Ligand SMILES: Nc1ncnc2c1ncn2[C@@H]1O[C@H](COP(=O)(O)OP(=O)(O)O)[C@@H](O)[C@H]1O
């Protein structure tokens with residue numbers, strides 16, 4: 001396995017629930033995210049997938065443990081150092097989080113305006129290139145409400161790429177898309193990753209579609225993580241909760257596809 005972009009070391013995170021009981025969302029987890037590859041994090045609703053991403057971005061603090069990003073423990077840094085660590089990330093969350101009052105052009109240009117001192121001409125050039133790359137040419141004057149769900153995701157991805165993140169985090173990025181569009185978006189992610197070479201972490205319930213992209217799969221269940229170097233290993237697991245996962249989430253389609261290979 002190649003160099004680690006992110007390493008979780010004995011990370012614990014729990015919440016006190018309304019009834020006073022403690023929910024151990026991450027109960028001392030260890031894993032590493034290989035650089036330049038795609039890791040898929042799967043698991044049932046409420047198992048801590050989004051919390052895991054928030055901890056990586058330090059939008060939330062761990063209870064204990066370390067999260068090493070390119071050699072720095074993001075759980076310990078602050079101020080300028082934290083800001084500079086965060087600039088390595090691009091995110092695409094459930095809604096594409098576009099600004100409704102900004103055109104496609106202005107949405108994509110936003111990070112360049114906020115984070116760089118590029119001239120209007122340079123910005124225009126870069127945005128034009130992105131529009132072409134993400135098949136949005138001709139739509140730059142439109143507003144998010146005028147776009148299809150798939151186009152909104154493409155604009156979100158184009159915007160996330162402007163500052164060349166070394167790590168991309170996708171949280172349920174195909175929510176609201178039909179199966180055909182979902183497949184197209186995953187192909188686009190793969191092409192974009194091949195082009196830019198970023199490390200990719202995709203949280204998704206689109207199983208098995210997303211597993212085709214995975215170099216590694218992590219299944220989160222009741223505070224524990226099971227790590228599979230290859231998606232097809234999941235079905236051979238002897239663990240009961242993984243067997244249940246295979247039955248309910250992956251189903252027959254996945255198994256027959258593997259047999260056919
Ligand atoms: N800020 C918070 N305060 C209290 N509980 C939280 C908070 N964020 C998440 N949780 C709880 O942690 C669990 C995991 O949440 P989350 O990571 O969002 O799940 P999912 O795997 O569906 O993304 C959930 O049960 C949720 O209720």
Ligand SMILES: [Mg+2]
Pocket residue numbers: 049050051171
């Ligand atoms: Mg979530």
